[in-house]
Amino acid sequence: MTLREGAEQSRAVGKLQALVRIPTVSHRDPDLVDTAAFDAFLVELETQFPLLHRHLDLTRVHTHGLLFHWRGASDARPVVLMAHLDVVPVEGEWQHPPFSGAIADGSIWGRGTLDDKGCLVGICEAVETLLEAGHTPAQDVWLSFGCDEEVFGHAAPLAVDELRRRGVRPWFVLDEGGAIASEAFPGVGAPIGVIGVTEKGITSVELRAEGRGGHASTPARNGPVARVARAVTRLEKAPLPASLPAPTIELFRRLAPHAPLPLRPLMANAERLRPALTRVLLAAGPETAAMTRTTVAVTTLSGSPALNVIAATAKAGVNMRLMVGDTVEEVLAHVRRTVGRGVEVDVVESSEASPVSPYSTTDGRGGHGSVDEAFALLEDTITEVFPDAVPAPYVMMAATDARHFTAICERVYRFAPFRMTKQQRESIHSYDEHIGVEAFLDGVDWYRRLLERLP
Template sequence: MATWGATDERPTAADGEGRAVAKLQALIRIPTVSDRDPERVDTAAFEAFGRELERQFPLLHTLDRTTVAEHGLLVHWPGTSAERPVVLMAHLDVVPVEGEWQHPAFGGDVVDGAIWGRGTLDDKGQLVAVCEAVETLLAAGFTPAQDVWLSFGCTEEVSGSGASDAVAELTARGVRPWFVLDEGGAVAHQAFPGVSTPVGVIGVTEKGVTSLELRAEGRGGHASTPARRGPTARIARAITRLDASAMPSRLPEPTVELFRRMAPHAPLPLRALMANAARLAPVLARALVAAGPEAAAMTRTTFAVTTLSGSPALNVVAQTARAGVNIRVMVGDTVADAVEHVRASVGDEHVHLDMIEGNEPSPVSPRDEAFELLEATITAVFPDAVPAPYVMMAATDSRFFTEICERVYRFAPFRMTKAQREAIHSYDEHLGVEDFLDGIRWYRRLIEGLPA
């Protein structure tokens, strides 16, 4: 087993590929964990990340730079033309570490051909791939055909102001991007049961993110004399009722096109169904619901109970019980539709619904010249993959950029297995070394291919 650990030999070879891996390792080792409470953020880690980023990418840091939201970064790389500027995005903050990891979450170890650590996939791997592509092109004296902006957020994982501040800065400068490219999507392996061909999925929209808190209140008291239907019992019943309900499933147009493109690579029993997804959408939607949670989430608004709180002590009846519900609103549904579904499913006037945040689904971006450029770049670097649009199920900073740009896409140019996708926000997050290097090559080719 080959391992490059924190104290072991690292890839210090003269070739650029080894240096690129070492750069990602160095940045993985800085725990830039974001939090909704600013008092709980380790600002020293974010400051260290900024210094390390400048040390690893000195040429990039000779470009015009603007700090946003304290630790975010907006970089302007002038091109031959400013007519159709492009924004490449990533974020430097990560979620907390949980679970039992095979290798240290902030170790950046390279074991058997993969880089392990929090942020390798979400989203420091993408950030470093963008930076390395720009750094090497700058070193070669290359000038892009169009202005290139780099927007690196620092509050993506907590829906903070980093992206909206960057949008405000671009607006103040009069920048209207031709297209924006953020994380999301991938060269996905094992993307659909029975389909072995990888799919280069490009998010042309994303679900809206809405969070509610279910709240029930009561008298409280001593646990030796509990009353029926107290706050915790009401919240428990509300959760089970919501868990047993589901909003209607359907296939939005990007998903129909995704399955049309996958059809030639599907098993014979599914090929006709997928090829005729537009006509057989209700049947295919039911099949996806039955295929498991990842597939089911492609067809409908989802509800996940994520936080619970009740009494502060084992022998005290709670006066207030709460449950947090994270909702991902499907394209075609609205926040109001989702809230009404929760209210109707819970069916208890004593359970109050408090809105924490509400965001509608993003507009669907066109599949025109900009999308075709992304497709062509995927085909050039990943010739075995089928490029296709899809609906991004998670939320990205790019949703804020729809205010100033109609072409907002989401794609991470890395091969990812199903197990890797499941590791995002979980444990054992890792990125293949060769896959990381392919990502750098993908960004270089994209920048070099910007049309005049």
């Protein structure tokens, strides 16, 4: 059965359009959340997927989170498929209204098409069509849809608590994350089906300096603003050490046959040539440099409320993404040591990098090394739907709800089955977010085939 046949194609696309049009925007302050929009989303979701709601058991989680249970032929190796229904606020100038779900230039436009309503609708449409066909999955399937992922909220941890209470230990968990990414590495023409096997941790701090303040006509040396500015400059000049974790080594082994000739020996022998490859990535730009180390980004600044007033308090917000192998304690020690005296470092939030999930490896000569059955299932499904793509593990830079599920599952993966250009990836959390119609339909097909292939 194909999803390309007229009525089914327009049906699947129309469902995504309908749900993109509902502005389910998250805010850290609950008072700013439009709960009516989230209520409307859940009503529309049931309207669009009646069989899913009729045949699967539903548990509401937190305010608007959903946990569906699709009973399979066996409950020995349950699987969890994840997505989230909330989106970030709109910014920038859009070619098409951000909550229109407009179709133009072969794409569906709108906030959430990539992050993450495309995955949510893709999963639901795959389940709906399988229910229509009378399919029963080989294993129990759980669908966990969060409602506050974009603000590091409570729905996902509560879903984990609910699964733990029911004694569910998933065989594997799959959330958003990687993609069928083109233009992902300089000189590599083949798209890469990157599957996140871990994700960086997040630690945010506030640098704070205080003083008397006063009139701008009588400034004193080394005031709060000057101290914070000096601290920011010091952090910029003192990056954390760079290294390549094992999943990145495996990623480059797999990319070696597709890389420019001068880079092939370096990538094929990534394990042995780690220092040289690390230097190449650092020089190739910020996207590849972030693959090698804990990143430190100054994101907010505040000082005096008026041009003619010296600030009594100056602050800078710093967001750090912790590389596998680094710890929160080590990174905070680095920050405090670097900024020096006169600036306080207040921790706002912190979480360690996620454990590395099992993945299949090559032996460095193009042959197979170790094979993990769950990871191989994801790889094989990628190859089936996207035969031109190179499946590979990687370290995910951003944070997902999946990190909470590592408490009950050792195989937690991050992959969205959609073709994405570099421009599309840059539109996530930015402007002009859009997904190709064909890319979306391929993603629905991928989820369906994954569910059909469960052993």
